[in-house]
Amino acid sequence: MNAFRDGIRQDSSIDAESREQVIREVDRAYEHEPPPTLAFIGEAGVGKSTTVNSLFNAGQEVGHFRPTTLAVEGFEVYATVDHIRGSRGDLRVIDMPGVGDDVANYESYLRLYLETLPRADAILWVHPAPDRMVAFMQQVLHDLVRHAPDLRERIVFGLNKADEMGPGNWNPHSNTPSSDQVRNLEERVKEFTRSIKPHVNTRKPAVVAYSALRRYNLATLFRTVMEAVPKPRRWVLESRMDLANFIDLVDRGLLHAAASMRGPAPTAPGAAPVAAQPTRVTFDEYLDSLGEAEYRALVADRARFKAVRDDWGKHA
Template sequence: MAKIEDFSIGPLEIGPLDDGQVKKARENIRRERSAESYRPLSVAIMGQTGVGKTSLLNCLFGTDLAVGHVRPVTRRPEPVPVPGTSGHMLTFWDMPGIGESGAADETYLAMYLERLIRCDVAIWAFHADSRSTAYDEQCLRRLLDGVAIETRRLVMSKLTFVLTKADTLTPPPWIFDMRGDRGTFNPGGALLRRLEEKAAYYESVFLEPHGDTLLTSTYGTGEFTVSDDRLGFDRRGVHYRGHFSQRVCDTYSERYPAHREVFSRLRDNHRVLPCSALFRFNLTRLMTGVVNRLGPTAVFRFRRLLQDVDALTDVPVATARTYGNVMIWDGERGAKAFDLTEIPL
């Protein structure tokens, strides 16, 4: 059996071939990869109005969409074209926020379903400092009700659920890890546990009940050979039918430790991720998770956005200093007692 190595699909079993046939097969793989690299990538972001969808989109993809701090700004699906390294276009869709009015939501939900079916990946955003899930849950069910099982599975496979504006969860305080003139924001231990609890709750509400329709996939290395009733693989990647919970991930990882990274990527597909556009917290994980969902060929379409993915979390020290939202005023002396922007570092 001849094998053709291609990093996007791993070793490909093609049967006994002569040199000419092997050369032709290699050319076909390169042609397929080239065609994929020029296909526009479409990403949609959605959720209730005011949860910070546009801000998150701007931070992730370097766009400059208008952000409305009082009134909703996005009234219709907004395409945001971004040029790729080879001149082809990536398209991101900033969707109208639900929850503005009942009449508007009916129109918006129809837009959502159409865009979810057509786009490559969709991000559904919730406000991290909210305990209310009923309305978003109702909207998701209305999206999925009345459509074929294949459509429900397609829609759910594209959705990445995130908790936005994680910076609003205080106290306890956030930690700014300063390295020279830049740094990164990270939650302290108590705050991290709070974020993890919230994420687990949202996962139980928005993913666990849909376990019978979920199908998650990621790219493999060509060496993955594990198969059971729910887990399988083919030339395009590794697939799992059902909710890939933390418990499922741990079970497979213990049973097949050589494939921990594959199971970790499958787990990330069903993980609700807290993030912050203001603090640029968890943006690298979110961007990487989007790519994991798309598969290995997405590397070609996403190369421009992944080149500096680690820089997504960097915040200038001068900017971080302005985030201190408490100034202590000494009323007796009539003077400032503390102002973070004036404290020498």
């Protein structure tokens, strides 16, 4: 926006008064653009609130104001709309009840979904990564898409609690999954995608494994959600982004030790990272030594991450 304003001010084809008038109109439109609206679906305890906090408040206390209730007339099912004051601006979060909370009222829940979800810029369906029970989700997706096919492009499936994935040996010191967990998470994403694809009826459902609690893979999750937002509104959501920093949870002593041994980082999937290290370090130690931007770029590129990790193991 600053570059756009500067460009207008430097445009000699219009007079100074007209330039300032254009800038005032742009600023007015910017300020009056409605905040982003995200709908979160998931059963109780899947981590919806923690996910919101991790994406928009970077560990700060979430400030809620002006809660609204959306109810299906004549039924005791409802969704709550929280107007949240994030660290970089306000947003609306629709907290949808998980349909599995009370299957006896399934039709009422489905009606609430169909009335409410079209109001959202994007929909994040949160499901625990270790939980393979998706039969009820398949039914809901089938019915949603059948009645509201436009919703399919706005749904992102977030497999939260990646840190609890088997064999449950997350590395708390480096705040990274073990090699076994990385493999199992990759397989879980593939399995989950196969199980829901026929029901959501898209070429490639958007599925991301992450951990809101451990702040793992948040950049990929946010980017995927943003891509589900209609293009004219993506900038609004991006302007609210404030991801919690995973490095804050890394053991300080380990991070310092790894940084002191760090040599040039590998720059391509075929590189041999250990050969460039003056002292042999583990792959986890190498991850710890990366800066925040470097780490996020690496984990966001799944193919590169896997290639670097595998190559590291060959030379260890």
